[in-house]
Amino acid sequence: MEEDYYSMSGGSEEEEDCYSSDREDDSIYGLTNEDFDAQSGAPSKAPYSKVITRESLLAAQTEHLRRVMDLLSVREHHARALLIHYRWDVDQLIAAYVERGKSCMFAEAGVTVVEHVDLDPPETSSTVMCNVCMDDVPAKDVTRMDCSHSFCNDCWTEHFIVKIKEGLSRRIKCMAHKCNGICDEDIIKKLVSVRHPDLAEKFDRFLLESYIEDNKMVKWCPSTPHCGNAIRVENDEFCEVECSCGLQFCFSCASEAHSPCSCLMWEMWAKKCSDESETVNWITVHTKPCPKCHKPVEKNGGCNLVGCICGQAFCWLCGGATGRNHTWSTIADHSCGRYKEDSEEKAEIAKRYLYRYMHYHNRYKAHTDSFKQESGLRETIKEKIANLEAKDSKLRDFSWVTNGLYRLFRSRQALSYSYPFAFYMFGDDLFKNEMTTEEREIKQNLFEDQQQQLESNVEKLSKFLEEPFDEYSVEQVMRNRMEVINLSVVTDNLCKKMYECIENDLLDPLQFTTHMIAPYQSKGIQKAVELTTGWDAQISSNNEFHEAADQFNGTGQASTSGTSDDSEQLSRKRPRKGNFATNLIDLNLPA
Amino acid sequence: MVDFARVQKELQECNRDFGVSGIKVIPKNEANLTQLLGTIPGPLGTPYEGGTFNIDINLPDGYPFEPPKMKFATKVWHPNISSQSGAICLDILKDQWSPALTLKTALLSVQALLSAPEPDDPQDAVVAQQYLREYQTYVGTARYWTEAFAKASSLNVEEKVQKLVEMGFPEALVRSALESVGGDENLALEKLCSG
Numbered sequence: 001m002e003e004d005y006y007s008m009s010g011g012s013e014e015e016e017d018c019y020s021s022d023r024e025d026d027s028i029y030g031l032t033n034e035d036f037d038a039q040s041g042a043p044s045k046a047p048y049s050k051v052i053t054r055e056s057l058l059a060a061q062t063e064h065l066r067r068v069m070d071l072l073s074v075r076e077h078h079a080r081a082l083l084i085h086y087r088w089d090v091d092q093l094i095a096a097y098v099e100r101g102k103s104c105m106f107a108e109a110g111v112t113v114v115e116h117v118d119l120d121p122p123e124t125s126s127t128v129m130c131n132v133c134m135d136d137v138p139a140k141d142v143t144r145m146d147c148s149h150s151f152c153n154d155c156w157t158e159h160f161i162v163k164i165k166e167g168l169s170r171r172i173k174c175m176a177h178k179c180n181g182i183c184d185e186d187i188i189k190k191l192v193s194v195r196h197p198d199l200a201e202k203f204d205r206f207l208l209e210s211y212i213e214d215n216k217m218v219k220w221c222p223s224t225p226h227c228g229n230a231i232r233v234e235n236d237e238f239c240e241v242e243c244s245c246g247l248q249f250c251f252s253c254a255s256e257a258h259s260p261c262s263c264l265m266w267e268m269w270a271k272k273c274s275d276e277s278e279t280v281n282w283i284t285v286h287t288k289p290c291p292k293c294h295k296p297v298e299k300n301g302g303c304n305l306v307g308c309i310c311g312q313a314f315c316w317l318c319g320g321a322t323g324r325n326h327t328w329s330t331i332a333d334h335s336c337g338r339y340k341e342d343s344e345e346k347a348e349i350a351k352r353y354l355y356r357y358m359h360y361h362n363r364y365k366a367h368t369d370s371f372k373q374e375s376g377l378r379e380t381i382k383e384k385i386a387n388l389e390a391k392d393s394k395l396r397d398f399s400w401v402t403n404g405l406y407r408l409f410r411s412r413q414a415l416s417y418s419y420p421f422a423f424y425m426f427g428d429d430l431f432k433n434e435m436t437t438e439e440r441e442i443k444q445n446l447f448e449d450q451q452q453q454l455e456s457n458v459e460k461l462s463k464f465l466e467e468p469f470d471e472y473s474v475e476q477v478m479r480n481r482m483e484v485i486n487l488s489v490v491t492d493n494l495c496k497k498m499y500e501c502i503e504n505d506l507l508d509p510l511q512f513t514t515h516m517i518a519p520y521q522s523k524g525i526q527k528a529v530e531l532t533t534g535w536d537a538q539i540s541s542n543n544e545f546h547e548a549a550d551q552f553n554g555t556g557q558a559s560t561s562g563t564s565d566d567s568e569q570l571s572r573k574r575p576r577k578g579n580f581a582t583n584l585i586d587l588n589l590p591a
Numbered sequence: 592m593v594d595f596a597r598v599q600k601e602l603q604e605c606n607r608d609f610g611v612s613g614i615k616v617i618p619k620n621e622a623n624l625t626q627l628l629g630t631i632p633g634p635l636g637t638p639y640e641g642g643t644f645n646i647d648i649n650l651p652d653g654y655p656f657e658p659p660k661m662k663f664a665t666k667v668w669h670p671n672i673s674s675q676s677g678a679i680c681l682d683i684l685k686d687q688w689s690p691a692l693t694l695k696t697a698l699l700s701v702q703a704l705l706s707a708p709e710p711d712d713p714q715d716a717v718v719a720q721q722y723l724r725e726y727q728t729y730v731g732t733a734r735y736w737t738e739a740f741a742k743a744s745s746l747n748v749e750e751k752v753q754k755l756v757e758m759g760f761p762e763a764l765v766r767s768a769l770e771s772v773g774g775d776e777n778l779a780l781e782k783l784c785s786g
Contacts, residue, residue: 132655132690134600151691155656159690162656177689177696 049251049528051244052218052230056531060218060232061211064088072097078111080207081182084170085109088215110173110182112146130155132175143191147174147181156183157191164192164199170210222254223247231528238516242527250518257525260414260502261421262515268429269420273361282354290314291321305331360423367416370462374408377465381405387470388477395477404465404484410524411458411491418451418498425506434510443506450501454494461487496520593654598624598694605695614698616648617771619778620785625650628778629661629698633741634706638733639667642741645775646701647677648694658688659697664775668729668736670710670719679704680714751776755783 052060067090068079085108086093096105106113127136130152137152144150151159155175160183163172172188174181185207193200212218218232227245240257242248249256253263261269287296292312299306304316305326313324315334322334385398424430426444435443464487469480499520507515605616613632618624627648633639645664651657661684663677671680683692683700713719722729754776755765760783768779 132597133594134597155690158653159656162653175690177683177691178687179689 048234048236049239049241049526050232050531051528052212052232052531053244054228057208057211057230060531061208064090064211068093072102074111074113077185078113080185080210081111081171082106082109084210084214085111088211088217107180110147110171110180112148112181128152132159143187145174145181145183145187147176147179149174149176149179149181151175153191156187157195160188160192160203161196161199164203164206167206169203169206170214219251219254221245221247222249232531236519238518240518240521240525242525244528244530248525252516252518257413257518258417258420259518259520260499261417261424262507262517264515265421265424265430266417268424272357282350286351288314288316288319291319356427357423360419364416364419367412367419371409371412371416374405374412374462377405377408381465384468384470391470395474400481400485400488401465404461404488406524407488407491408458408461408465410522411454411461411495414495414498414520415451415454415458418454418502421502422447422451425502430513431510434512447498447501447506450494450498454491454498457487457491457494461491492522496522592652593625593650595624597655598650601693601695602627605693612695612699614695614702616694616698619781622785625654627694628664628775629694631698631702631705633737634702637706638730639669639705639737639741642737644705644741646698655690655693658684659694660684661697661701666736666740667705668718668733669705670708670713670715670722671704672718673715674718675715678714680712751779755779 050060064083065076065079068074068083069076071094072079072082074082082093082105083090086096093105096108100108126139128139128142128150129135130137130142132151132155135152137154141153142150143153143156159175160169160172163169169188172183173179174183185203188203189200192203212220212230216237217234218230221227221229221231221243223229223243223245227243227247229243229245231241231243231251233239233241233251238252240248240259241251250258250263250266253267255263255266255270258266283296287298288306289295290297290308290310290312291314293308293310295308295310297306297308299316303326305313305322305324306316307313307324312321314321315331320334322331325331325333381401385401388395388398422444425447426440461484464480464483467480469477472480499517503517503519507517602616602618605612605614609615615630616627617630619626619628627650629646629648631644631646633642633644642665644667647662647664649660651660661679663672663679666674666677668674672678679701681700681704683689683697708722710719710722718729721732751769752762752765755769756762758780760768764783765779768782769776771779771782
């Protein structure tokens with residue numbers, strides 16, 4: 001498609017120049033516009049997130065189970081118990097294996113591998129006392145778990161049923177007091193299905209869904225009504241994904257995609273917007289309820305005797321009902337002290353806070369609204385293209401229009417969410433102690449410069465896309481086309497820069513908290529693809545294990561335990577991109 | 592459904608070595624084995640020494656696969672026991688319950704809790720604070736509560752007999768009823784009324 005840009009290369013020198021400079025830009029930021037599917041923005045590269053449907057769930061889980069079974073040569077139920085304990089993180093499991101050794105790791109996870117099967121089973125004629133029902137039962141009706149505790153089958157069954165009903169069945173522990181052993185799932189299924197086939201099925205489903213419930217890299221799609229899918233991401237849980245049902249969401253907090261806001265910021269913002277707490281705040285600060293009709297009354301000037309529309313007069317200072325006889329300084333037969341300094345100050349602070357919120361909210365809202373209106377642009381644009389095509393001119397390629405439109409949507413989104421981000425980044429709610437006032441001012445200026453640049457370019461792009469270019473002459477169309485192409489590239493770069501600024505200059509230096517944002521996706525929120533269930537990806541596991549073991553032994557630092565909070569926090573931050581320093585001013589340097 | 596066969600066996604076994612352990616479990620009502628009354632002696636060398644503590648036991652349907660519900664019927668001053676409701680904070684009565692445990696072992700654990708409070712995981716914050724900050728005051732209060740609430744039955748047993756006889760019950764029956772419920776006047780009355 002890239003060639004399409006040049007397909008009308010009858011154009012002027014100037015245009016060529018312009019292009020080559022664009023190309024340079026592209027190489028700097030590692031960005032190519034070549035594979036836009038302009039309608040949907042779907043990237044053509046292999047995405048890192050996968051859709052797991054009800055059908056592919058088993059395959060996804062089996063993939064992990066196989067690895068562990070091959071790696072440690074254990075049976076499936078042991079592998080599952082281990083994986084559930086390590087939250088389906090095979091790497092962490094391997095690390096524990098290497099560091100703490102097989103027996104310690106198994107004991108922690110409640111897994112006992114019976115090395116050799118009991119060669120002389122108890123005589124079938126004898127009876128055994130079951131320590132739960134306290135009855136003597138025939139030895140053949142007793143089941144011994146891997147942890148070596150035996151109880152009668154009736155008691156085991158009852159225990160399993162109670163646990164499955166409690167919904168705690170992914171790890172059913174042995175009945176013996178203080179035994180950490182996890183019961184063999186095959187025995188559970190066998191025993192429970194005799195009495196309650198439906199519960200056995202439920203148990204099976206719980207085991208299957210453990211892959212989603214107990215796994216931080218897999219989450220249910222938050223669609224309502226639920227589409228039945230789950231999404232698996234690789235490497236980075238701070239990202240935004242699109243399920244095959246079409247819903248786009250933040251993988252980390254399962255609410256709408258909200259970058260460059262962090263999840264916490266977005267949660268606070270959404271709450272703030274929904275409960276209109278500011279309005280309430282304003283009313284409480286600026287009004288007093290009338291002592292007679294209880295309507296909130298605002299004092300718009302004058303002395304401290306306030307008259308409500310219901311006719312009641314009251315003192316503004318204490319809120320008590322009074323008569324109407326008064327002077328500027330006193331109300332007849334009423335004395336409640338003098339006007340208080342601090343209450344005025346409080347009102348002033350609340351007012352400032354409210355205006356600040358309104359500033360950010362208005363802009364957030366304006367861009368969200370524009371985004372909605374521009375969605376209608378898609379249809380108009382199609383019409384315009386159809387009109388131009390009908391004209392039978394030499395213009396044949398219109399990818400610039402659809403690409404421009406897509407870029408407009410993408411940038412508009414980033415822009416609207418950048419306002420709640422700024423509200424919290426430079427406000428007192430979250431980071432009051434993180435920055436000095438001067439620091440904050442410098443950072444705010446830098447950010448706002450970027451934001452404003454982006455804003456003005458987005459508006460320009462919007463303007464050119466809305467022009468009635470289907471009525472233009474060929475030359476005019478070409479001019480419009482150039483503008484749109486230029487602005488598309490510019491806004492994309494500005495978005496990218498804004499995200500980098502947020503990540504590296506604003507969020508990264510935070511001392512006391514860690515805020516992560518989903519990285520900027522030039523091509524839009526990534527669509528998760530259906531998980532393919534082939535086995536070709538199966539690697540020679542022993543090699544893999546030894547490699548891993550070498551690696552862990554070599555660095556000796558891959559510990560999963562005992563990392564201090566500090567290093568944990570650091571490790572949670574994304575490695576900085578190599579080239580960012582060349583693009584951005586380091587705000588940590590003394591000015 | 593509660594496994595009554597097991598409950599019967601537990602009661603027999605528990606009351607068989609009452610002489611050794613001092614721990615007793617009796618049904619509040621012979622017809623209903625889910626409502627029980629447990630009795631434990633205050634451990635020696637603690638402020639609870641000399642007291643006899645009654646514990647209400649309620650067996651859930653899933654017993655023994657679900658833990659029994661226990662709370663103190665006798666008022667007691669202890670960081671892990673609510674001074675208001677008698678609720679007990681003990682792991683084996685919650686998530687650490689195992690079907691292989693019995694009422695007797697559970698009561699033994701409660702008794703052990705009396706000797707070894709865990710103020711870091713309190714049920715009653717007021718008692719726990721006192722335990723940590725003014726240990727001597729705690730000991731005094733706990734001892735006073737033991738005197739006042741856990742010994743009353745032995746001192747006033749004649750008074751109670753008198754009271755119940757005045758209500759119209761035969762004296763022999765009153766004595767045996769009082770004895771079987773550990774001296775609790777109200778429980779004895781309940782028992783007498785239910786026949």
